[in-house]
Amino acid sequence: MNQEETNSQIYNGIEELELLDAADNYTYSIIDRIKGFFSSTGRTLDFGAGAGTYAKRLVKNGLPVECVEIDPTLTGMLKDNNLQVHNGLPPIEDSSVEQIYSINVLEHIDDDIETLKGFHRILKEDGRLYLYLPAFPILYSRFDKKIGHFRRYKKRDLKEKLEIAGFEIKNLGYRDSIGFFVALLFRLTINSDSVSKKSVGIYDKLIFPFSKLLDPVLGTFFGKNIEVMAFKK
Secondary structure: OOHHHHHHHHHHHHHHHHHHHHOHHHHHHHHHHHHHHOOOOOOEEEEOOOOOOOHHHHHHOOOOEEEEOOOHHHHHHHHHOOOOEEOOOOOOOOOOEEEEEEEOOHHHOOOHHHHHHHHHHHEEEEEEEEEEEEEOHHHOOHHHHHOOOOOOEOHHHHHHHHHHHOEEEEEEEEEOHHHHHHHHHHHHOOOOOOOOHHHHHHHHHHOHHHHHHHHHHHOOOOOOEEEEEEEEO
């Protein structure tokens, strides 16, 4: 990937992050899932931390989070919030991290298996990995393309990649089950390259809470996103 492509993805990533400002229920549901899976004391990395949407909240809850972020603007924002920032995985020593989470980042990376192998390298034995990613190629829209998504994931493909990288899966399931149908309708009708913060906010307040309630049943079969909890073997 050349520098121009990298810069383009970084810019589009910032655009994507701005939508999270209108999605508190979505954000806190992921935070609750991370807290339920992780130890409250282990060294923790937020891979692709963005503006610190998750790191800032988890630090306030006592989790010792360090950030990995390559965008200089976002790195500055993280440091302004007194968060420790690493400019990539290579400088981080082997077997030095207890747990890693990454929210909607791997789909921006061409060689995601190499990144998973990087996670495996720096995690301690039995270290924990939490991933939250966009699901189902059928939902891939013009908006996905614009913001730099290489792919959307299905269970089978993601399971295979995690196993190649050396992980043992504890839980693998779809999330935001109602969101699958909303995203499919968007893909088949509007299929725009933009999504408004207003529409995200309405969905987050009025629909997402019901989707979350249905996930324990419907998430076995479909969802707008896919969630992984795994251990380093």
